[in-house]
Amino acid sequence: MTRHGRKPEETTLSVWQVIELARHQDRPYSLDYIRRLAPDFIELHGDRLSGDDPALVGGIGTWHGRTTVFLGHQKGRSLKERVARNWGMMHPEGYRKAIRLAHHAAKFRFPIVSLIDTPGAYPGAGAEERGIAAAIAAAIMEWFRIPVPIVAAVIGEGGSGGALGMGVADRVIMLENSIYSVASPEAAASIVWRDNARKVEAAEQLQLTSRDLLAMGVVEEVVTEPKGSAHVDHDAVATALDEALHRHMQSLLTQPTEDLLQHRYERFRYIDSLVHAEPQFGPKV
């Protein structure tokens, strides 16, 4: 397997090994980062309609001297925690909470940091009954109208529409061993072969690693992880993420709102250019 633009030492991990790192149970989760970035973080709860989604944490914290709204998918480490956090899979209430907090940020001109780490939105009957599709759709549309800077980072798994519902931002960056995909490898295998056991083949075809996404122009930057991946040194990866998020945020804070929203529109509109792109321009499997 050869991949464009990849240094030799980076080819030592297979795509599936990267996925295992992205899903590693000791990998830092959103709150591990948020508490390091903003030690005074105050979690805020509820969508003001019907509930609070524990798969998404949101709140305010002082970050580089400025009150900032933090949002992040939250997974759990122990079985009990995982169940309580629903494995980071959001229900409609989560997207509605996120947009409620985005409006809060807009009112007070607070910038927004969004951390993405989800296998996808919750694939359950209750989510369907309460309008998960419309909740994601409305969130995706609304992010384009939020008049404050938004920087998003994929810190683990970026799965499908459930991730994109939190991923419309002025800049999107990824940690080195995180993934971002149209569908989880298991779901893709189930669609392509009707057999989710062929997830490894599907993963290699999907082109979902951070380097793939950078090559496709879907993310602006890949943040290098400590040797041995993020789970071996939470402090080091948090410092690296903090530096990158802050650098991107700094350049956005000075932009007039009108320019900010126009650039956000164009950032996602650019894919226009792919209509006429050379065939197979992406990394080769």
Place this chain on the structure above:
Amino acid sequence: MSALAKTAVELRIAGSKLPAIPLPTNCPGCGVALEIEALRKHNYVCDCGHHFRLGADAWIALIADRGSWQERWGDIRSHDLLNWKVPKPYQEVVEQLLEDGLNEAVRTGTCTLAGRPIWLAAFDFRFVGGTLSIVAGERLARGMEQASSSGIPYVLVSASGGARMQEGVLALMQLAKVNAALGRMHAAGVPYFSVLTDPTFGGTAASLALLGDINIAEPGAAIGFTGPRVIKQATYADLPPGFQSAEFQLAHGQVDLVLPRTELRRLLAHLLEMYP
């Protein structure tokens, strides 16, 4: 629909005759042997209420006034960006479908409906499951951008499995691209009528299909985010009969109307009068 039928304008201009579609010998709804020509005149709706799936060509014929359809951006084509080889090379799949006379999972253009100009976009489930691709997203977004500047109402007919797997995360990004354009269209005050047909799922449901000013679903259409097979696999849930049907979505507040296809043209014409 009787109240509306009384007040609706007389339609002076008719849609076109619908194209022939492959049909089973008996209706899956009632089991009765199908009379093809009678069914065709009835917009492919059986007397029992079963709605047969239509392709984009049939939707255009059904909605557009005869001779008014002007297709836009029909020449932009999908191609394999990710070197997708399984189970069949994506490039071959696309080329075969083009040879079969299908032109992408979304076709878009302008036409009139009862004499009033509209933008019309129709998904085609026969093209890779009506999946949202870069080209599909592009046609949708460009039409919405033009509708935003001209103020002409936008009508969507969806039938889609979601984002197109073979275009990877680039297909996922179409949800954002399309919804960005949709947000501008809403801000510009352009009426947007969304017709949801069987099936509308995944990224298409989670982007433009459920964000109409008025959402109209066909009776019995399956509409949702996650398909029932995946829900059962993931949660071992027993799904009740009618789960994710148009009627279910009406009861759960996601659509405004469940309307037979035979009434659709009349309703849209009436709406265009009410949202000038």
